[in-house]
Amino acid sequence: MTELDIPSHDGATLETAPTRYVESRTIRFAYRRLGPATGTPLVLLQHFSGNIDAWDPAVVNSLAADRPVIAFDNAGVGRSSGQTPDNVAAMARDAVEFINALGLAEVDLLGFSLGGCVAQQIAAEHGGLVRKLILVATAPRGGEEHLLAVLQDAFSQADVPDPRLPLFFTKSSNSRASGLAFLKRTRVRSDDRDTDNGKAVTDPQAKALITWCATPDPDHEILRAIHQPALVVSGSHDTMLPADNAYAMFKQLRNAQLVLYPDSGHGALFQHHEIFVDHVRTFLDTRSTAA
Amino acid sequence: MTELDIPSHDGATLETAPTRYVESRTIRFAYRRLGPATGTPLVLLQHFSGNIDAWDPAVVNSLAADRPVIAFDNAGVGRSSGQTPDNVAAMARDAVEFINALGLAEVDLLGFSLGGCVAQQIAAEHGGLVRKLILVATAPRGGEEHLLAVLQDAFSQADVPDPRLPLFFTKSSNSRASGLAFLKRTRVRSDDRDTDNGKAVTDPQAKALITWCATPDPDHEILRAIHQPALVVSGSHDTMLPADNAYAMFKQLRNAQLVLYPDSGHGALFQHHEIFVDHVRTFLDTRSTAA
Numbered sequence: 103m104t105e106l107d108i109p110s111h112d113g114a115t116l117e118t119a120p121t122r123y124v125e126s127r128t129i130r131f132a133y134r135r136l137g138p139a140t141g142t143p144l145v146l147l148q149h150f151s152g153n154i155d156a157w158d159p160a161v162v163n164s165l166a167a168d169r170p171v172i173a174f175d176n177a178g179v180g181r182s183s184g185q186t187p188d189n190v191a192a193m194a195r196d197a198v199e200f201i202n203a204l205g206l207a208e209v210d211l212l213g214f215s216l217g218g219c220v221a222q223q224i225a226a227e228h229g230g231l232v233r234k235l236i237l238v239a240t241a242p243r244g245g246e247e248h249l250l251a252v253l254q255d256a257f258s259q260a261d262v263p264d265p266r267l268p269l270f271f272t273k274s275s276n277s278r279a280s281g282l283a284f285l286k287r288t289r290v291r292s293d294d295r296d297t298d299n300g301k302a303v304t305d306p307q308a309k310a311l312i313t314w315c316a317t318p319d320p321d322h323e324i325l326r327a328i329h330q331p332a333l334v335v336s337g338s339h340d341t342m343l344p345a346d347n348a349y350a351m352f353k354q355l356r357n358a359q360l361v362l363y364p365d366s367g368h369g370a371l372f373q374h375h376e377i378f379v380d381h382v383r384t385f386l387d388t389r390s391t392a393a
Numbered sequence: 394m395t396e397l398d399i400p401s402h403d404g405a406t407l408e409t410a411p412t413r414y415v416e417s418r419t420i421r422f423a424y425r426r427l428g429p430a431t432g433t434p435l436v437l438l439q440h441f442s443g444n445i446d447a448w449d450p451a452v453v454n455s456l457a458a459d460r461p462v463i464a465f466d467n468a469g470v471g472r473s474s475g476q477t478p479d480n481v482a483a484m485a486r487d488a489v490e491f492i493n494a495l496g497l498a499e500v501d502l503l504g505f506s507l508g509g510c511v512a513q514q515i516a517a518e519h520g521g522l523v524r525k526l527i528l529v530a531t532a533p534r535g536g537e538e539h540l541l542a543v544l545q546d547a548f549s550q551a552d553v554p555d556p557r558l559p560l561f562f563t564k565s566s567n568s569r570a571s572g573l574a575f576l577k578r579t580r581v582r583s584d585d586r587d588t589d590n591g592k593a594v595t596d597p598q599a600k601a602l603i604t605w606c607a608t609p610d611p612d613h614e615i616l617r618a619i620h621q622p623a624l625v626v627s628g629s630h631d632t633m634l635p636a637d638n639a640y641a642m643f644k645q646l647r648n649a650q651l652v653l654y655p656d657s658g659h660g661a662l663f664q665h666h667e668i669f670v671d672h673v674r675t676f677l678d679t680r681s682t683a684a
Contacts, residue, residue, distance in 0.1 A: 331655075338643070349640055352629070352653055359668075362643055362651040364622075377650075377675055384671040 115166075116159040116173065117291040121181065126199040132181040132296070133174035133200070137166030142233055144210045144386070145201060146173045147217030149239075150249070150311055151304045153180035153296035158372040159287050164379040169210075169386070174200055176220075179303050180296040188306035190216075190243075190314045194223035201231065210386060212236040215343060215368065216307055219243070219314045226327035235328070236382060238335040239368050241347040242354070244319040249311055252342045252368075270369025272339050277365055280373040325354040332358040333385040335378065337370030359385060406457075407450040407464065408582040412472065417490040423472040423587070424465035424491070428457030433524050435501045435677070436492060437464045438508030440530075440659075441540070441598050444471035444587035449663040450578050455670040460501075460677070465491055467511075470594050471587040479597035481507075481534075481605045485514035492522065501677055503527040506634060506659065507602045510534070517618035526619070527673060529626040530659050532638040533645070535610040540602055543633045561660025563630045568656055571664040616645040623649040624676040626669065628661030650676060 114120075119134040134154055144165060146157060154173045165171050177196040178186030187193055197220055201209055210233050213221025218240025225232045241247055256268040264285050271281035319325075332355050336348035345362055352360035361381050363370045371378045405411075410425040425445055435456060437448060445464045456462050468487040469477030478484055488511055492500055501524050504512025509531025516523045532538055547559040555576050562572035610616075623646050627639035636653055643651035652672050654661045662669045 355655075357655045359655060360651065360653040364646075364648045364650060377679055380675040381672070384668055384675075388668055 116154075116157060116162045121154070121294050121296070123181075124200070124203045126203040129177050129182060129184040129196060129199060131174055131176075131183075131200045131203065133172055133204075135170065135172050136162065137170045138168070139170065141169045142208055142210050142386075143170040143172050143206055144212055145197075145206075146171065147197060147211060147213035147220045148173070148176070148179070149215035149217055150307050152214075153298065155288060155291060155296040157288075158284055158375060159290065160284075160375045161371060161379060164375070165212075165382060168383070172204070175296065176200070178306075179299065186299075186303045186306045188309040188313075190219045190223050190310050193220045193310060194227065198224060198228060198231065207231075208233050210234045210236070212238065212382070213240060214238045214371065215240055216311045219311065222324050222328065225330050225332075226324045229329055232330050234331045234333070234386060236333045236335065236385065237348075237351060238371050239337065239340055239343055239348075240351075241315050241343045242319065242322065242351050243314055243317050243324045245315050245343065245347045245350065247311060247315040247343050249308060249342055266369065269342065270367055271373060272337075272365055272367050274365050277367065277373055281369070284369065284372040284375075322354040325351060326356070328355055330357070331385070331388075333382065334358050334360045335371060335381070336362050337366030337368065337373070338362060338364050339366065340368045340370065342368045407445075407448060407453045412445070412585050412587070414472075415491070415494045417494040420468050420473060420475040420487060420490060422465055422468075422474075422491045422494065424463055424495075426461065426463050427453065428461045429459070430461065432460045433499055433501050433677075434461040434463050434497055435503055436488075436497075437462065438488060438502060438504035438511045439464070439467070439470070440506035440508055441602055442595050443505075444589065446579060446582060446587040448579075449575055449666060450581065451575075451666045452662060452670060455666070456503075456673060459674070463495070466587065467491070469597075470590065477590075477594045477597045479600040479604075481510045481514050481601050484511045484601060485518065489515060489519060489522065498522075499524050501525045501527070503529065503673070504531060505529045505662065506531055507598055510602065510605045513615050513619065516621050516623075517615045520620055523621050525622045525624070525677060527624045527626065527676065528639075528642060529662050530628065530631055530634055530639075531642075532606050532634045533610065533613065533642050534605055534608050534615045536606050536634070536638045536641065538602060538606040538634050540599060540633055557660065560633065561658055562664060563628075563656055563658050565656050568658065568664055572660070575660065575663040575666075613645040616642060617647070619646055621648070622676070622679075624673065625649050625651045626662060626672070627653050628657030628659065628664070629653060629655050630657065631659045631661065633659045 175182035177184035211221040218237040225235045256265040267281045271277040334348045336345040352358045363374045366373045466473035468475035502512040509528040516526045547556040558572045562568040625639045627636040643649045654665045657664045
């Protein structure tokens with residue numbers, strides 16, 4: 103168990119917690135910290151184009167009910183300093199700098215989409231730092247992605263209130279209703295909101311994700327280097343990083359659970375947030391047994 | 394909610410509950426009933442060759458903590474009268490006779506292996522009777538099975554204490570230890586144990602399972618007829634009915650969650666019994682939304 107050397111703000115939520123800053127050797131990182139002071143912290147690794155306020159409060163606050171949860175902006179994103187790198191390996195190095203700057207000796211990782219690629223890289227390279235990892239709507243190195251086509255399609259739809267509606271949810275009425283509820287939840291915070299840095303972030307991030315998937319890894323070197331227990335999660339109709347990626351990761355990882363949700367897209371964790379939080383909690387609270 | 398017209402035995406377990414009998418028009422069914430008197434009953438559909446006492450008390454008793462759970466012998470199995478049919482459709486008819494004989498208007502089904510085929514058939518044909526279904530270590534019609542090869546391999550191993558060890562568990566030390574613990578749990582009950590009727594059960598059951606998988610269903614007629622929410626579960630290394638079956642069912646079912654467990658075989662639900670019960674409970678307790 104790791105104790106965070108940060109004053110506890112009991113009852114703070116993603117919407118109310120102050121944004122904090124911590125300096126590594128090269129970067130000043132913005133972050134928010136929720137939940138109890140003790141326990142293995144769960145560090146969240148965000149998706150392409152997302153900042154701290156792009157997380158779903160329904161997911162983050164529920165996870166923080168019984169463990170420390172840390173959302174942060176990686177280098178160049180939101181209010182963190184530095185440049186957004188154009189490759190996953192550098193993003194992983196930056197994230198480890200952040201974790202080290204907080205003085206955390208062991209963490210759990212939840213990586214969503216591009217953040218899931220970063221989580222795989224960190225877990226493969228830093229066996230001792232990562233206790234367990236959760237890989238959501240992501241792809242293995244050499245996996246299948248349709249980022250640009252899906253982005254182009256989403257941004258061509260003039261009548262949607264937010265591109266995340268077509269990007270993260272399916273066209274069913276249930277999924278769409280879940281999407282609108284998700285968007286509403288992400289807009290509750292008004293003060294001290296995180297910033298959107300546009301193409302300075304999204305251009306290198308798109309290159310990083312596309313390169314990750316375009317890099318063949320026939321021997322699954324990254325996945326086979328991951329010894330930590332993993333929970334792999336995807337939506338049935340993820341158009342950006344299809345669920346076949348999740349099944350392929352499950353088969354190559356040494357010790358993985360796979361959970362797939364019905365009628366859901368890239369944002370399955372936000373659509374099925376109550377079930378997702380239950381599944382994450384069950385996974386993180388199970389005593390680990392090596393495979 | 395359905396109230397069972399059966400005296401409640403608070404605290405009864407699979408090991409201590411009396412075996413009861415109920416008569417349909419043609420069959421006298423043996424069963425045990427656990428858990429509270431109210432709530433949607435969960436009816437368990439057993440695997441090839443198994444009787445009531447082949448269920449894992451760790452799974453059944455935990456599930457019965459907050460819902461009625463009913464384990465029974467289908468026609469010809471254990472102490473139920475009648476002949477074991479050689480096809481899934483007839484097994485489904487017999488199971489529905491049993492459910493009707495108990496006067497239950499709506500049930501949840503948990504079908505394991507051959508019992509999962511029976512559960513699919515019932516759910517497809519009796520939309521109003523089945524609220525939700527859990528399909529564990531099973532196959533769709535036209536799916537992949539290796540029953541005879543795996544049985545032959547298991548029974549050729551002279552040094553195993555029970556064929557279910559190689560049939561249900563992997564060769565890893567963790568899985569094998571889980572298997573020995575499972576076998577021990579199934580042997581606690583000494584009085585009023587269920588009977589093993591040998592080839593009178595296993596011959597027609599083997600034919601039913603093999604025929605089910607040998608019957609092509611290119612349009613997925615059974616799966617597409619299932620409108621109920623489904624939880625599909627499998628072990629990573631199921632040698633009898635491989636996990637590819639589960640992924641295929643997930644993709645064709647209208648409203649399914651998929652959960653796959655690491656380092657586990659056909660008996661994944663017994664090896665990972667604590668996590669499995671958590672997942673079942675989360676699934677059954679979630680308010681259903683149509684896809």
